[in-house]
Amino acid sequence: MNRYAGRTVLITGSGRGIGRATALRLAKEGAAVAVLDIDSEPAHDVARKIADMGRTAVALVGDIAEDGAGERLVGEAEKALGPLDVLVNNAAMAGRGTLEATEPDGWDAEFAVTLRAAYNFCRAVLPGMAERGRGAIVSVASVNALSALANPAYSAAKAGLLALTRQIAVEYGPRGIRANAVSPGTIHTDHPSWQARLARDPDVFEKLARWYPVGRVGQPDDIAAAIAYLAADEAGFVNGTNLVVDGGLLAGSAQMIEVLTTGAD
């Protein structure tokens, strides 16, 4: 497939995990990609891999939560690649696991990376996209936006991302811009919250698999495929939606069905 030929894309947090997989996938499909990460080496590594494919990439380094980062980094991406067709709001921060453990400063920090930065990046790309009459924004939310699964500040910020997505879809849809979200379930990545859980329990992903009707947790490519669909022209009638990619986690509870049906006809 060559759905992204001639398209330019900026992906926040694309040095690792889901963002990295998305950058490589969209580049494979023809996109020129701005690979943005707070860490220089992973960003440059992904950009090099894309160049090795014979595609175009630029590595950008910065903290998306810093004041002015949206405008500055979108400016750098457009200087290198030309006007942006696609923005993927991917980087996020998850902190305390329970509400009891949260504190106001930590709550604000999680919101700053997960929601406020996405808002700022949208603000930076929307005027140009509206002027050109075309653009797509995909924000990576989470099943945590829809169900209580720990990390309450992160979850509330992800729910905010869904509201932001709907607002952009309705306000900017008439100007040729589509905004959608993807809500992953557990994805096997090196995200710091997974590193911490793995340090406590090396079998955490295997143990979590039992909650997933498909019998496994997800991989970054599972989400990259959904993002690649939502930002492509073939999804031209898909606007303001949230695509849950969770192996059936939120569809229902097999454990509850078992209790309800044991001994029944």
Ligand SMILES: NC(=O)c1ccc[n+]([C@@H]2O[C@H](COP(=O)([O-])OP(=O)(O)OC[C@H]3O[C@@H](n4cnc5c(N)ncnc54)[C@H](O)[C@@H]3O)[C@@H](O)[C@H]2O)c1
């Ligand atoms: N992994 C999961 O189980 C899971 C589940 C649901 C949603 N998500 C969401 O998917 C997205 C990607 O998660 P992941 O698991 O691939 O994470 P990851 O840690 O593997 O990758 C995230 C990348 O973002 C970068 N980053 C972090 N903060 C940044 C900042 N302030 N500025 C710029 N770059 C920054 C990191 O350096 C890293 O390279 C996040 O929005 C996360 O909430 C992940």
